[in-house]
Amino acid sequence: MTTATPPVKEPKNYLNAEHGLRSWLLTQDHKRIAILYLIAVSAFFVVGGLMAVLIRLELATPAGDLMDSNTYNKVFTMHGVIMIFFFLIPSIPAILGNFLLPLMIGAKDLAFPRINLISWYVYMLGGTFGVIVLLSGGVDTGWTFYTPFSSSYSNGYVVLTALAAFINGFSSILTGLNFIVTVHRMRAPGLTWFRLPLFVWAHYSTSVIMILGTPVIAVTLFLLMLERGLHIGFFDPAYGGDPVLFQHLFWFYSHPAVYIMILPSMGVISEVISTFSSKKPFGYTFIAFSSVAIAVFGFLVWGHHLYVSSQSAYAGMVFSILSYIVAIPSAIKVFNWAATMYKGSVRLEAPMLYAIGFIGLFTVGGLTGLFLAAMGLDVHLTDTYFVIAHFHYVMVGGAIMGYQAGIHFWWPKIVGRMYPRAWATVAAILTFVGFNLTFFPQFILGYLGMPRRYHVYPPEFQVFNVLSSAGASVLGLGYLIPAIYLIWSIKNGEPAGANPWGATGLEWQTSSPPPTENFEVTPVVTTEAYDYTALTLTTQEVTHVG
C-alpha cells in the first residue's frame, strides 16, 4: 500500500489518515474501532444467518429430512448464541455507538481509547472460542444453557461455549464503562444533559445495563464452567444444588440483555424519525427518561421467564405486574415517535422506511410480550413458536430494523459516500415484507401448539412453516441487497457531503468522513438538540466547511 501520489482531492479524514493493516489493528480512533467491529460483527451475522437458513430449510417439511435431532439442536443453539452474544449485543453500541457517541457530544474520542481497542480484541477472543466450538462440533443446550442439562448431560462443548460468552461479556462491560465516562466527562462546552441527542440517552441507559447486568451472567457462566468442567456443583441437584437458581441468575442478565439490544435501536429511531420529519421529537424528556426507566425496570422483570419453572405464584404475580409496567416507557416512545411524524414534513428515504417498519414491528413484538407476561396465558404459550415469533419481532423486527435504519442513516457519514437510494428503498420494503411473512405465521403456529426446538412436526403445521421458510428467503434477500450496495458505494457512491439528510446533530457538522480528531474546532453548543430553525441558517456555512 505505498502509493506515491495520494489522491489530491480527498481531504484528510480518519480513513485515509494512515494506511496498512497495522494502522487499523493498533488504532485507538473510535471511528476505526467501529469499523473493526462492523467487519467482525457482520461476519458473525452471516454465520448466524446461515444457521437460520438451515433451520428454515429443515422446517419446510414435517419430517426430519435434512438433519437428525442432534444436529438440529446444535444448529439452533449456535444460531441463538451467535446472534445474541456476537451480533445483537455488540451491533449498534459497538459499531454505531462507538462511531457516533464522541461525534454527537463534540468530543475527540471516547474517554478511554485504549480500553476501546482492548474491548474489540476481547470480543475477537470470545469470537475465536465461538468459532472453535462451531468447527469442533457445536453445542446443543440452546442459548439458555439451562442446568442440569448443560452441566451434566449435554454432548456439546458447553465449557468452551460458556467461555466464549463469558469473555465476550467483558467486551461489552468495557464498552459500557467507556460510554458512561464519556457521556459524563467528554461533552462539549454548552452541551448539557438535556441538550444531548436521544441516541446518547439511549446508549447511556444501555451502558448502565451492560455494566450492572453483564457481570452477573459472567459469574453464572463461571459457576456453570466449574460445575461442568470440575464437578464443583452449584445447580445440579446431584451436587445438592438447585437448577432454578441458574435460571434466576441467567435471566437476571438475559432479560435486561434484551434491552441492551433494543434500547440502542430506539435511540437510532428517535434520530431518524426526527430528521426525516424535520421536526423536534415530540416529548424529548419523555423519550429520554423512558430509556432510563426501561433500564431500571428491565432489571425487575426476569421472573416472567420462570412462570412454569416452579417459581411461586405470588412471585409470578409481582413479576407479571412489573413486566406490564416496563411496557409503559416503551409505549411512550412509540406514541412520541408517531406524534413526531404528525404534521412533520415526512420524507420517505430508506432510513425512514426502516424506522417506520421498526415502529410497526416493535409494536407487535411488544404487545405480544404482554400476552407472555400474563401468567395464565403464558402457560399455554411457553416454549411454543409464539415465543419465537414474539422475540423475533422485537429482536429482528425491532433491533435489526433499527440497526439497518442506523446504518443507512449514518453510512454517508461513515464512508463519505451515498449508496443508491432506490435500491435501499427496495431493500427496506423487502425486509419488511419478508420479515412479516417469516414470523407472523409463527404466532399462529405457536398458538396452535407447535413447540420450539423440534425439527419434526405434525403435517397440519406445514402450511405455516412453508410460509415462514418462503418469507425467510425474501428476508434473506432484504439483507443481501444492502450488503452489496453498501460495499459498492464505498468506492463508487456519490460523495455525500457533510449533511446529506438535513439533520441537526453535531456529527453532521463535521465533514464526511470525519477527520481523525472529529472536529477542526471543538464545537460550542448554544441551543437545544433538534433545532431545525438554526439548521437552515448554518447549512450553507457547514457545506463550505465540509
Next chain:
Amino acid sequence: MASHTAVATKAAAHSHPGYGELRHHFESHEQQKDSATIGMWVFLLTELMFFGGLFLAYFIYRQWYPEAFASASNKTDLWLGAFNTTVLICSSLTMALAVHAASKGKRILLVGFLVATLLLGGAFLGVKAYEYHDKWVHHEIPGDHFECEGCHDEVHTPLFFALYFGMTGLHASHMIIGFGVLLVLIWQAWSGKFTEKWYTPIEMFGLYWHFVDIVWIFLFPLLYLIDRTGRSLL
C-alpha cells in the same frame, strides 16, 4: 446547533510539567483525572455485581441448608483465616500510605509502601494456597473425590465447599491480578514516573485493592466465622 464562532480551547491542551502525559482527546488534566476516577468506580460497580451472584447463591443455600453449612464451616481453618484477614487489612493500610506518599511526591516511601503491599498480598496468597492444598489432601474439594468426615448432610455439604472455592477462588484471582499490577507500579514508581501532581494509576489501583480487601472482609465471616457451633471459637 453549535455556533461556529467557537474559540478553540487549545490553550489547556499543552502538557504541563509534572502532570504526566495529557492524552490528545482531553482538554485538561482535571478532565483526564476525573474520567479515570469515574471509570474506576464504574468498574468497581461491575465487580460488585460480579461477586454479587456468588453472595446471592451463598445466602440462598445457607438459608435452605443451615445444618450442612454449620458443620461444613467447621472444616475451615479459623486461625489461618484470621491471619489472612489481618494480613489483608495491613496491606490496605500500606496501600493507603502508598497513595499518601505519592501525593507528597516521596518516591522512596512510595516504593517502600508498594513493596510492603506486594509482600502482604503475597503472604495472603501463600496462606490461601496452603489452605487449598490442605482441602485437597482431605478430599474436601467438591467433585468426584469428595469426602466429608462427620458431616450431617452429605447431599448439601459439598455446596458449602463449592461456594468456598468459588468465592475465595474468584477473590484470589483478583489478588493475583492485583499482584501483577503492583509489580508494574513498583517498577514505574522506582523509575520516577509519578509526581505529586500526577499519580492517578497509584490512586486507581488503591481503589481496586481496597475493593478486593472489602470483599474478603465479607468472605471471612461468611465462610469461617458463622455457625461454628461444633467447637468453641477459642
